Structures are given as C-alpha cells and as structure tokens.
Amino acid sequence: xxxxxxxxxxxxxxxxxxxxxxxxxxxxxxxxxxxxxxxxxxxxxxxxxxxxxxxxxxxxxxxxxxxxxxxxxxxxxxxxxxxxxxxxxxxxxxxxxxxxxxxxxxxxxxxxxxxxxxxxxxxxxxxxxxxxxxxxxxxxxxxxxxxxxxxxxxxxxxxxxxxxxxxxxxxxxxxxxxxxxxxxxxxxxxxxxxxxxxxxxxxxxxxxxxxxxxxxxxxxxxxxxxxxxxxxxxxxxxxxxxxxxxxxxxxxxxxxxxxxxxxxxxxxxxxxxxxxxxxxxxxxxxxxxxxxxxxxxxxxxxxxxxx
Numbered sequence: 001x002x003x004x005x006x007x008x009x010x011x012x013x014x015x016x017x018x019x020x021x022x023x024x025x026x027x028x029x030x031x032x033x034x035x036x037x038x039x040x041x042x043x044x045x046x047x048x049x050x051x052x053x054x055x056x057x058x059x060x061x062x063x064x065x066x067x068x069x070x071x072x073x074x075x076x077x078x079x080x081x082x083x084x085x086x087x088x089x090x091x092x093x094x095x096x097x098x099x100x101x102x103x104x105x106x107x108x109x110x111x112x113x114x115x116x117x118x119x120x121x122x123x124x125x126x127x128x129x130x131x132x133x134x135x136x137x138x139x140x141x142x143x144x145x146x147x148x149x150x151x152x153x154x155x156x157x158x159x160x161x162x163x164x165x166x167x168x169x170x171x172x173x174x175x176x177x178x179x180x181x182x183x184x185x186x187x188x189x190x191x192x193x194x195x196x197x198x199x200x201x202x203x204x205x206x207x208x209x210x211x212x213x214x215x216x217x218x219x220x221x222x223x224x225x226x227x228x229x230x231x232x233x234x235x236x237x238x239x240x241x242x243x244x245x246x247x248x249x250x251x252x253x254x255x256x257x258x259x260x261x262x263x264x265x266x267x268x269x270x271x272x273x274x275x276x277x278x279x280x281x282x283x284x285x286x287x288x289x290x291x292x293x294x295x296x297x298x299x300x301x302x303x304x305x306x307x
Contacts, residue, residue, distance in 0.1 A: 036076025
C-alpha cells in the first residue's frame with residue numbers, strides 16, 4: 001500500500017514539475033495571442049491605407065484588408081503553438097492540418113464554399129459595393145461582401161444576408177452597372193387625336209424635365225391600337241439609382257398630363273359597350289315563333305311556347 005502511495009505521489013510531483021516547466025512557455029503563448037490581436041488590427045489599418053492608395057476597386061481593397069487580417073492571425077496562432085510546445089515543429093503542424101483537412105472539409109463544406117465564393121466575388125467584381133442588384137427575389141443596395149455572406153439593404157430599409165455561393169452561382173441583375181438606365185412609360189390617347197401632334201408634344205415635354213437625360217435621346221414609339229386608345233410608349237433615360245428613377249417617373253407623368261390638358265388631348269378611360277335585349281322576346285335555347293295576328297288585328301311579338 002505504501003508503495004502505491006509513493007508511486008502516486010511521485011507521478012504527481014513529476015506532473016507538477018513538468019507543468020511548472022512549461023508554464024512560462026504557455027504564458028508567453030498567451031501573450032503572443034494577445035499581441036496578435038493588436039498586430040492584426042494594425043495590419044488591417046495599414047492594408048486599408050495601402051489599398052486606397054494603390055487599388056481603385058473597393059472590392060479589391062476589401063479583399064486586401066481581409067487577407068491581411070486573416071494571415072496575421074494564422075501566423076500568430078502558429079507561433080504561439082510552437083512556443084507553447086517546444087517539441088512541436090512547423091512541419092508537424094502542417095502534416096496534422098493535412099490529415100484533418102478531409103474531415104474538416106466535410107464538416108465545414110458550406111462555410112468553405114461560401115468563403116471561396118466570397119473571394120471570387122471580390123476578385124472578379126461582377127458588382128461593386130453600393131451597387132443596386134437583383135438576386136432571385138431580393139433587390140437592394142450592396143452594403144458589403146464578407147467571407148461568408150453578401151449584405152443587401154432593401155429599399156424598405158431591411159437587411160438581407162445572402163450566402164456568397166448563391167450570389168456567385170445565380171443570375172445577378174446589376175441595375176447600377178452603367179451611368180444611365182431606361183424607363184418605358186405607356187401613354188394612351190383617344191382616336192380623335194392627331195398622332196404627329198401628340199408625338200411632338202411628348203418630345204417637347206420630356207425635354208423640359210430636368211431628370212430626363214439628353215443622351216441617349218428619348219424615344220416615342222406607337223405600339224398599337226388599343227380597345228379605347230391609340231397607345232404610345234415613351235422611352236427615356238435617367239441616372240440608374242432606384243430613387244432617382246422613381247422621382248423622374250413622377251415628374252414625367254405630371255408633365256405629360258399637364259401638357260395634354262393644355263393641348264386638349266384626352267387620355268381615355270377604358271370603354272365597354274353593353275347591349276340589352278328582351279329575354280321574353282328572344283330566347284337562346286328555344287326557337288322563336290313567327291309573328292301572329294291577334295284578334296284586334298295588331299301584330300304581336302314573338303312568342304315562346306311553354307313546355
């Protein structure tokens with residue numbers, strides 16, 4: 001019994017001695033981790049300043065900042081591991097990461113997929129930060145591209161977080177990709193209107209609206225004969241952002257209505273013709289009887305035999 005107790009005490013003493021021996025290394029490793037945090041923030045600031053000076057693309061600037069931040073953390077953690085465990089070599093760490101990469105890949109495949117998609121979006125730049133885009137059923141302004149999600153602010157003031165892989169693989173409509181954007185506005189006039197005069201009025205009206213761009217020039221097209229009107233399509237160009245497009249459309253509608261009122265051109269309501277007939281006289285299901293002369297010599301209306 002005494003031998004067992006001595007063995008346990010000896011083991012505890014050895015464990016305590018080894019712990020005391022590696023304690024300074026662990027404390028140094030913790031200090032390295034704490035310093036890595038400040039160094040990562042410093043590298044982030046340096047990368048932001050360097051990116052603004054050397055890169056015009058905001059997406060590439062963001063990629064440079066994130067790369068510098070993540071790389072600093074990786075280097076700091078590896079250095080802390082080497083200091084805390086002196087027998088651990090960098091080759092052993094790489095080998096361990098290589099063996100565990102398959103299991104980690106299966107466990108975090110969605111995260112890695114979105115991570116790689118985010119990097120490709122930042123490199124290829126199908127759209128930029130602050131562009132207005134449509135992805136699937138979502139539309140809004142791009143606020144940022146993280147390593148996992150793309151942040152979109154909708155026009156209603158809501159935030160949508162879309163996985164980068166969905167943004168990368170789906171069709172994306174970039175509404176602010178160019179300096180101008182076209183709006184098609186349908187306008188109808190009644191059949192008594194002089195079409196050349198109406199077209200000329202529309203051209204003059206669009207020229208007076210400040211929000212409508214001069215280049216490309218507006219176009220007025222006749223598109224067909226409607227049920228109660230002859231239909232025009234007014235095609236004009238504005239700056240591409242959604243709020244500017246909406247405001248310009250409001251100004252154009254107000255200007256066209258005022259111009260047509262001054263020229264006494266009507267924008268007709270839909271017209272329907274309704275016909276009424278006497279169902280006692282006409283029946284869709286029974287054959288009508290020939291007119292018969294009544295006793296007083298007057299012609300009677302068609303009669304319907306009763307069954």
